[in-house]
Amino acid sequence: MHINPYLFILARPPHHIVWNYSNHTQFELDFHYSKRLTQLITCPELFDPNSTVDQDFLAASIITDEEIPTPEWGWDDLSRIFHIGTKNLPQEHIPQDVHEWAVQYLAHCNEVLSTPAPEPNRIDPHNANLVALPVCKPADALKGSLATALINRKTSRSFTGQSLSLRQLSTLLYLSLGYLNERRGEINLSIPLGMEARRSSPSGGGLNACEGYVYVQHVTGLKAGVYAYSSDLHALSLISPLPDEPLGKLLCGQHFINTLPVGLFITSRFDKLWWKYEHSRAYRMAYVEAGHIAQTFQLVATQLGLDTWLTGALTDDRVEALLGLDDSPEQPLFFVGCGKGDGQVQCQELMALIQHKDPSP
Template sequence: MLRNNNEKKLYPNPDVIFYLADEGIVAVNTLTKEEYDLMDTYFSRLKFWNGQRSDKMNAIDVDLLAGDLVLESLADRSQWEGDRLSELFHTATRNPAIMVPSLSEEEAARQFVEMSQLKQKKLERFIPPAIDIIKLPEPHLKVIHDTSLFEVCKNRKTSRSFNGDPVALSHLSDLLFMSFGYIHGKEWEEIAAEDLNTVSERKSSPSGSGVQACDAYLAVVSIEGLVPGYYHYRADGHELALLTPECDAAAISHSVCDQFWVKGAACGIFITVDMNRVWYKSDLARAYAYVFLEAGHISQTTLLNATALGLKTWLSGSMRDEFVAEKFGLDGWRHFPVTSVFIGHGIEDAVPQKIRETALELRQG
């Protein structure tokens, strides 16, 4: 049977997702960020095109095409080997050409100044309630100062063989100040001098618009002078706030999804995000992606400073998010952990003995 020549085949746009709102079904193009409230007839037509059928075009189809909710040819996503959620995250964090028009230098400068002057001048940092406040020793920094960048880059290695020995509080003080403290002073004088936004904070790692959305929360097992527990580093006073008591080797292993080799570490530094500070800059998905860039910068800075202090380090992005957030008093939405750096003493062994034994058993078996 010959198909009617006026019939066409349309394809749902794979960049479009749907959610339920008070108004009904909302379609969101994750790439262009456009949103549409869909009447039932439109959603039904989209479901029709999701099959392998052809039909004559109607007025609804014209609207669907105009909104890029359907395509005239099948989108080729064969190169993407991740799951569907990672594909959507990838498109949602892209900047299509339509969203970033070309600007002259004059237009770009004016946009920067106007955006800065429109922003509020004060942005509070989230401070969780504390059981106790511990003033840290004044940073000494001589060891870090006297160690070359080449040395720390060369010596930084992943260690999965911590021995449980305690870390000196003075070393932790230096590490937190250099990685999370205001080493340039809190006010960005160059910005303030031009009457631009003075919210910007200055630390050792870069942050979009200087909002410094990341904080340090510590799971302390064995630091000299500190009781085991969960802490928040407060850069303003260079102090630790005890949030929850009692932390041990089993707890930190559980926090990072049972990666048991962390049990001998003295402390885990969890890098967390305050989304209120991110949204100060932008509420788009692109700004959310900056969270991971910022946490990556800070984690590398932390690893290098710890190495300069002669400590062994291990980095992990795998964690039981809800467990960690609860221990630190974070809601898991506006404030949540992103990654962690563990520090301690031990040897430069990236392969724990138990894993060596297991690998040997499997080879022999």
């Protein structure tokens, strides 16, 4: 006999939860069953066909009579559990044609809308001291073609700290995260009331689950600090002063960006995604949406003549505390920033090591 290789065991006192993350089944084990499973894990040959417990394990595919092959993965077990555990959406019935899909999807949406959407976890910007941003007129703010922006966009790791203008920041935020005024008049009967807002980037289920927090060091006319961006009002609200520690400390020691004038922490409202999609696969969509927004931010910045940098390496605990998101279903996923620089792909300290030179002046 063999132990199923796709098992993950969770401790939820007073029981153990055994999760088969390949076929999305879970079983609750009491002490008696847990003890027996431990014995079988230690020695599967102890399987007793006359044991009710062992037969239950066999029926649940916790124990298998044939070895289940496991393909080479290449990464650690946690990433394997996440990827395989979010594969193959469980569906009682897969639609066989577009009519069946429409009926099923509409029923799902109506069921979701019968419950209220989760309330925001951040301070309501409508009641905060708002910093209004200049009105963005995309046609006036950006010059050049999309092809030019795509070709010119590159990651830079050398910034001067030169200030951005408030108008540049306004353009960046409006075209990356803002609810576009240009699309507010669109009428579509398939869009539920209250979910009409549209950004420049696509969003899973039209939920706009991502939010933005702006790390401001040098913006002309704006006090340094960390601000929450209101996509609806196109305004900022100060949530904390800049921390004493440098920006690089928040980003796993990447200190070459300490002089970055502006950065954007992109978060995701997991509770908002779960409201519509009650399956862990939606967690994948959180990162996809954050990626869309990050790319849009970079293309806009490039067209504004700015250099860009981005990272997923966050010192999560520090960032969560800074943004006021400790133990919150809204979590930071990504960071993207921009400013004036020399366009160097690597910082001079690293290049000096590569070239065997002393980086000191």
